[in-house]
Amino acid sequence: MYVMAGPAGSQSLRPLGLRSTPHALYMVILIVLVTMDSVFGKFLENRAPSRPLEWPKYLRCYRCLFETKELGCLLGSDICLVPPGSSCITLHIRNSSGTDIMVSDCRRKEHMQDCAYTHTSPVFGFWISSQCCFMDLCNDPQSRVIYNS
Template sequence: MHFMAGPAGSQSLGPLGLHRTPHSLYMVFLMVLIMMSLVSAQQPKYLRCYRCLLETKELGCLLGSDICLAPAGSSCLTLHIKNSSGTDILVSDCRRKEQMSDCSHTRTSPVFGYWIFSQCCFLDFCNNPQNRVLNLP
């Protein structure tokens, strides 16, 4: 097999299919992108929530900062524990579908003088301190 220099030489590689390689790679790349977009369009399996067992607005999370996962259809929860002097203690966590009966209502606390306001939200990390300002009172 003889290879010639110049334009005629590059055409002699044609029967080997080497001049079509960039087009084939482009098609494979395009198919991979389409498949990735279809996979990412599916609903996530878990909701990711911010978890903190003891937090104040002034000091931030004091105990148990973490991330919790709840099955799809569940919610993120923030409990505001308040008293008449304006003290606001926060607890953030995940709530499964079966536990969402305590979403969005106010009740008295077992500790005299305090009440609890609970609020649920349904997007990833919607109850973290940065997003809570937009989603919660």
């Protein structure tokens, strides 16, 4: 145990109502967050949109024909467009050893029955699962982590 001598040794956070250093840090963080909210919140409230909000003409999706988590997209990285009401899709091809190969693409609304299913693949020991999402680039590698959590 270390003992501080002199004036520093007699100082305490207790007169401030703080029992420990972590408690003091939490209070500082809370004060900073409240200050930022009051300053930036009022700034953002006063901004009027420059034009009325419109629905986008197309949904943009990430496309990759062969991707792994370890190596990223190995074949065909691109962006595809589909009309509103369609979706972005990611197919996961997995096996029991933990291999996960992904295929990302656009899916027109006529083919939405492919969304959210799991079935065995024609190759023994592998199965395929699919996930659809409905926001711009929601199936790209960065967004996939957020939407699948």
